Amino acid sequence: xxxxxxxxxxxxxxxxxxxxxxxxxxxxxxxxxxxxxxxxxxxxxxxxxxxxxxxxxxxxxxxxxxxxxxxxxxxxxxxxxxxxxxxxxxxxxxxxxxxxxxxxxxxxxxxxxxxxxxxxxxxxxxxxxxxxxxxxxxxxxxxxxxxxxxxxxxxxxxxxxxxxxxxxxxxxxxxxxxxxxxxxxxxxxxxxxxxxxxxxxxxxxxxxxxxxxxxxxxxxxxxxxxxxxxxxxxxxxxxxxxxxxxxxxxxxxxxxxxxxxxxxxxxxxxxxxxxxxxxxxxxxxxxxxxxxxxxxxxxxxxxxxxxxxxxxxxxxxxxxxxxxxxxxxxxxxxxxxxxxxxxxxxxxxxxxxxxxxxxxxxxxxxxxxxxxxxxxxxxxxxxxxxxxxxxxxxxxxxxxxxxxxxxxxxxxxxxxxxxxxxxxxxxxxxxxxxxxxxxxxxxxxxxxxxxxxxxxxxxxxxxxxxxxxxxxxxxxxxxxxxxxxxxxxxxxxxxxxxxxxxxxxxxxxxxxxxxxxxxx
Numbered sequence: 001x002x003x004x005x006x007x008x009x010x011x012x013x014x015x016x017x018x019x020x021x022x023x024x025x026x027x028x029x030x031x032x033x034x035x036x037x038x039x040x041x042x043x044x045x046x047x048x049x050x051x052x053x054x055x056x057x058x059x060x061x062x063x064x065x066x067x068x069x070x071x072x073x074x075x076x077x078x079x080x081x082x083x084x085x086x087x088x089x090x091x092x093x094x095x096x097x098x099x100x101x102x103x104x105x106x107x108x109x110x111x112x113x114x115x116x117x118x119x120x121x122x123x124x125x126x127x128x129x130x131x132x133x134x135x136x137x138x139x140x141x142x143x144x145x146x147x148x149x150x151x152x153x154x155x156x157x158x159x160x161x162x163x164x165x166x167x168x169x170x171x172x173x174x175x176x177x178x179x180x181x182x183x184x185x186x187x188x189x190x191x192x193x194x195x196x197x198x199x200x201x202x203x204x205x206x207x208x209x210x211x212x213x214x215x216x217x218x219x220x221x222x223x224x225x226x227x228x229x230x231x232x233x234x235x236x237x238x239x240x241x242x243x244x245x246x247x248x249x250x251x252x253x254x255x256x257x258x259x260x261x262x263x264x265x266x267x268x269x270x271x272x273x274x275x276x277x278x279x280x281x282x283x284x285x286x287x288x289x290x291x292x293x294x295x296x297x298x299x300x301x302x303x304x305x306x307x308x309x310x311x312x313x314x315x316x317x318x319x320x321x322x323x324x325x326x327x328x329x330x331x332x333x334x335x336x337x338x339x340x341x342x343x344x345x346x347x348x349x350x351x352x353x354x355x356x357x358x359x360x361x362x363x364x365x366x367x368x369x370x371x372x373x374x375x376x377x378x379x380x381x382x383x384x385x386x387x388x389x390x391x392x393x394x395x396x397x398x399x400x401x402x403x404x405x406x407x408x409x410x411x412x413x414x415x416x417x418x419x420x421x422x423x424x425x426x427x428x429x430x431x432x433x434x435x436x437x438x439x440x441x442x443x444x445x446x447x448x449x450x451x452x453x454x455x456x457x458x459x460x461x462x463x464x465x466x467x468x469x470x471x472x473x474x475x476x477x478x479x480x481x482x483x484x485x486x487x488x489x490x491x492x493x494x495x496x497x498x499x500x501x502x503x504x505x506x507x508x509x510x511x512x513x514x515x516x517x518x519x520x
Contacts, residue, residue, distance in 0.1 A: 002185040003157035007222035008034050008070050015199065015225055022202075022229045022246060023063035033067065038150030040071030040141075045151055047102065047125045047139070051076035054098045054164060058082040058091060059106035060232040061209045064129040064141060068104055069209075069218060073181070076154030079163035080176075081210035084108075085498030088115035094166040094174050095121045097376060106130040108232075110138065157181050164375050165212055167309045176375030183312040186368040188219030190340040194317050195277055195303060197224030197250065202274075204248040206234040206257065211499035212313040213281055213305070217252045226250070234500070236264035240272070247274040254500040255285040259438065262296040263460075273299055277320070281305040286431035286439070287333050294323060306336035306406065310390045312369040314340050316404050334428065335403040336396070343367035347398050352386065360397045360420075362410055364389040395422065412504055414443035416451045421482050423453075423504075429477035430455055430484065433470050435463035440494055440504060441484065444511040455484040456507055458491070465489075 011020065012034035020030040028036070049055060055072045057079070059065055072079045080098050082091045095103070095116060103123050105113060107130035117123060128138040156162070162184055164176040197203070203221045205228060207214040221228055229246045231238055234257050242248065253261065258280055261267060278293075278300050285304070294302055301320035307313040318337030322329050339345045346354045347361040355361040366389045373381035384391055395413060396406045407413075407422035414421040423441040430439045437460040443451035459465060467487045474483045495506040 001157050002182045003073075003155055004162060004181050004184060004219065005037075005070055005074050005153055005155070007219075007225075008037055008074075009153070011222065011225050018199075019227050021063040021066055022227065026063065028063065033070075035150060036067050036145055037071045037074050038153070039145040039148050040067060041075035041154075042148040042151035043127075043144035044071065044075040044077065044102065046144075046148055049075055049077050049102055051154060051156075052161065053077045053102070054080045054100045055102045055104065056080035056082055056095055056098070056100040057104040057210070058084065058109040058112065059104065059129060059209075060084065060108050061205050061214075061230045062106065062129065062232065063228075063230055064106075065209045066205075066218065066228060066230065068129075069215070070222075073156050073162060074153050075151060076156055078161050081163070081165060081215075083166065083210055083498040084208055085496075086174075088112050089119060090174060092116050092119035092121050094176065095123075097174070098164050098166075098176055101125070102127065104129055104141070105138075107132045110135045113138075159372075161372070165309050175377055175380060177309045178372040178375050179312050180372060183369050183371060184215070184219055186342055187216050187307075187312040187314040187340075188223055190342060191216050191305070191314055191317075192220040192223045194319065194340065195220070195250070195279060197221055197226050199225040201226040201249045201276075202247060203228050204239070204243060204246075204251040205230045206239050206242075207252050207254060207500065208233065208498055212309050213254070213499065214252055216305075216313055217250075217279070221250075234260075236260045237266050240264060240266050240270045243272050243275055244270050249274055249276045250279070251275065251277070252279045252281075255280055255289070256438075256494075256496065256500050256502070258285070258293050259289055262293050263437075267296060272297060275300045277301050277303070279303050279305055281307070286428055288428075288431045290323075290333060291325065304337055306404070307365075308390075308392055308394075310371045310384060310392070311365055311367075312371065314369065315343060315345065315363075315365045315392075316340060318403075332403055334405060335399075336406050337404065338402045339365075339404075343369065345398070345402075345404060346389075347396060347404075348391070352389075352391075355397075357400055358397055360395055360407055360422075363392045363394045363396045363404060363406075365392060366390070409504075412442075414441075414451050414453055416443065416446070416449045416453060416481070419481055421453055425478060426453060426455070426474070426482055426484065429474045429482075430457070430470060432477060433465060433473040435459050435465040436470070437461075438494060440502060440507050442504060442508045442511070444486070444508075445515055446485075452485040453482065454511070455487045456494070457487055457489055458494070459489060 016031040304318040307315040322332040446452035
């Protein structure tokens with residue numbers, strides 16, 4: 001029997017007086033956490049939430065967000081975490097699609113509620129978990145907990161729906177990924193064992209909590225009995241400060257966060273010796289930047305997790321022992337790692353047939369973490385989920401040791417003059433130039449080649465470089481036809497999703513507006 005509230009019961013039983021959560025100056029024990037989770041479940045039941053109902057949240061990181069993740073299933077309902085970077089229209093679509101009638105918000109998003117209602121969202125109750133004054137028409141989270149008795153755990157488990165997690169859709173509308181208790185539990189137990197989470201560890205929640213990457217750390221940390229520390233959102237200085245002050249041992253960061261952190265001036269003076277482990281993922285990382293991060297944080301072990309929401313979310317891991325540049329385990333830094341326990345991976349062609357080792361194809365994954373499907377989207381489910389295999393939409397290949405190497409999103413592959421060019425490979429090569437801070441490679445229209453390789457670059461502060469400098473340096477690492485034919489030096493940040501993931505389609509959009517793709 002796999003149920004996500006099991007860890008609440010166990011930790012309260014064996015670690016009752018130990019610290020469970022830290023949010024600023026506020027600390028709570030495991031006994032406190034269990035009581036608050038049970039009272040929140042009682043409050044949800046009192047306002048009419050029934051088994052299988054969906055309860056959404058739109059908020060920045062906090063200990064109350066953490067309690068939401070366990071109070072909702074305790075009440076027998078399903079979580080619907082909403083993207084903090086989406087517009088009111090996008091979140092309104094998700095709320096209506098999931099049939100949500102109860103929404104949890106904080107100070108940052110209470111102001112969006114009228115816009116959601118104006119777009120037809122039928123919210124019967126809005127619960128406020130913020131620190132400020134209670135907005136009109138909303139229910140106070142803390143008051144609800146104070147006036148309701150702890151409810152009995154509903155013990156939703158196994159194949160019961162645990163949550164609906166919305167991602168971007170191929171049709172332009174978000175897709176709700178349906179994940180069961182078993183789906184989420186299987187990824188969490190694998191992650192806990194792979195990175196060695198235990199009771200003595202302290203986990204930092206700096207990545208957005210609506211995203212399943214942080215969700216996996218939440219569940220894995222709960223299984224290990226680790227302490228959880230929260231900051232509302234990532235900032236380099238704020239993250240460095242809380243790691244130092246709260247003696248954080250484990251952190252989940254996406255590559256852009258790692259880059260910002262190691263480039264922040266305060267990192268040189270801070271005592272980050274408590275940081276034992278950095279897990280990264282959600283988007284590709286340039287090898288040169290990873291090596292720099294390993295040098296900047298020499299006491300921390302690094303590991304990469306690869307997956308997607310449809311996989312709850314973990315598929316592979318490149319463990320810390322392969323994060324080396326010399327010795328018998330070297331040569332794997334560009335890999336996304338090997339299949340996690342209980343998961344199978346294969347590389348397939350367009351017909352779903354397995355490709356030979358070393359051949360590029362689409363990455364397909366099967367295991368207990370594979371989603372049930374997309375909420376109310378049977379046709380899109382049939383495309384992505386075939387015979388139990390989740391077809392990721394990512395292109396890659398596998399070596400003879402089972403290491404998976406990502407080369408691109410299938411849809412982001414550049415086809416120039418009949419040659420396939422994988423943008424991640426070009427980005428890795430470009431990033432070797434010492435002046436390159438960030439780089440995004442896309443295909444842009446070309447009358448001659450159909451598409452041409454184009455790089456958008458943000459230079460490191462205080463450095464200069466010309467287009468010729470960058471291209472010549474890139475030729476040292478990859479074939480000439482793969483090198484950028486044009487470069488734009490930009491000063492504005494790259495567009496990011498709410499999870500800190502690069503939105504390459506937004507970088508590409510201006511070049512392709514009013515055009516159809518032409519591939520020679």
